[in-house]
Amino acid sequence: MSTSESQESRWKAEITRRLEQGDDLEFSIAQFAQAVGVLASDQALIAFLDGLVTSTTARKIEAYRCPVTLCSKVLPAGTITSCPYCHTDYQQEGEEIVVEYFYRLEGETSREIRWVIVIHGMNSRAPWQEEFSWQIANRLRYSAPVLIYKYGWATVDVLVSPFHRRLARQLGERIRIAIEQATESQRPPRPDIIAHSFGTRLFSLILEDSSFDDLKFGRIITAGSVVRPDFDWGRQIAAGRVEAVLNHVGAKDKAVPLAQYTIPGAGPGGTVGYAAKTVLNVRNADFGHSDFFVPENLRVLISNDGLWHSFLTHPLARFRPDGVFETDRGWKPASLLLRVLARTLGYTIFCFVGPFTWLRRKLDP
Ligand SMILES: [Zn+2]
Structure with a gap:
């Protein structure tokens, strides 16, 4: 040359x-x-x-x-x-x-992270939360407020769907208040969302609940998702409810494949990927279910060249990070019989263990 x-x-x-x-x-x-x-x-x-x-x-x-x-x-x-x-x-x-x-x-300008809502998975007091708030407040170029939504302990509750709906409604109402507050303090009304594990399921329920049609969102990151691969993200994006979706998949995730047998309405979006064409599925070869939030990894993800930071700030027309994949559109839920058996087992466990969980929640909220 x-x-x-x-x-x-x-x-x-x-x-x-x-x-x-x-x-x-x-x-x-x-x-x-x-x-x-x-x-x-x-x-x-x-x-x-x-x-x-x-x-x-x-x-x-x-x-x-x-x-x-x-x-x-x-x-x-x-x-x-x-x-x-x-x-x-x-x-x-x-x-x-x-x-x-x-x-x-002739290109789209970069975008600021305005504010972020984090919806975690089960076991809310995981130590990453404090680390996460600290990291995100320090690493981001902008002072973007972060709301970490806490729903207390959810363990056997995830086995029965009425609890999901109740938790999702509480979350939706909390988000509505946060959006009102953001608007009052001159912030844009759409929060960016980072959801993990069971938090992804709750977020998908809010999108499907017509009483929350007024809530609109910026860019969404789902990590270790238990949302079904055939969830209609395309419709949410086309309707302007959601600006864009990054589905971050851990190749070594052992929890997500079990989700459809234990959590009603759930599916392996966090391993299979989402079928919607407008979603960005990205696989990390080394991550297991919760590795996204290990401080060393989190630090990389939200650093200036990190995947999450780039997804939240860069124009997406040319955004093709390493590990991008398209899912096999042929995903079908496991056989009804298997799911019914697994779920009957779930209800049985719930009936035995539920009262103790209730007691613990009263004693240690
Ligand atoms: Zn002059």
Whole structure:
């Protein structure tokens, strides 16, 4: 490869990076030249940037600047005879307006994480929660408030569906209050959601409950999901309820495959993936059911180049992280007989163990 070719491939890589991250989409020749370490007068660079305009990757924008050195402000569009900032009359002073060119890449800009609701799985007092709040508050570029929804202990309760609906309703009502509070403090009304394990099931129930139709969400991350692979995420996205969904799958997850036998209405979305085409399924080869929240892993996921942070902030049109896969659309729930047997066992356990759980909840809420 000749020097000029390798130079041009570096420039191309810089353009791709900006488009993928949605950052620095607008720049002058001088700014881009500085970023890639060449002179602004470099003819090859100017030809390269004009090539972007020809291929409609970028638009060329003309801008006008006040010629008075101490002012140098960008002037509003339209015919201007005097500066609205320093009040210099150009004709009187014999000054010429400076014309500058900017390039604007035709891509979506990056997105801020506005606020996040975390819905955990069973056993609410897992130590990762404190670590998570701390990490996310420290790692994110923006000060995005995080609400970690606590529903107390849920253990044998997950075996019977009326409890799911009750928990989902409580969660939905809590989210509604949080959205009202966010709106009052001038935050956007849509929270981003990170849900794990049984929390994914609760979140899916809120989406299906018409009494929560008023709640709308930003980007959703489900980790170790027990939502059925055929859940209609596509409809939720198309209807504007949900902006986008990342389904993070652990290849070594041993809990998710059992979900449909123990939790009514659940399924192995967290191993099989979701069938909806508009969802992004991503598999991590090393993760088990709860490895997403091990502090070392969590730190990586929400660091600036981490999968979760990138999903929440980058434009998604070009977002193809490592481990992306499409699910086998042929998933069917296990046979009804098997599920009925398993669930009968579940109810039996519930009837025996339930009262003790109730007692413990009273004693140790
Ligand atoms: Zn001026």
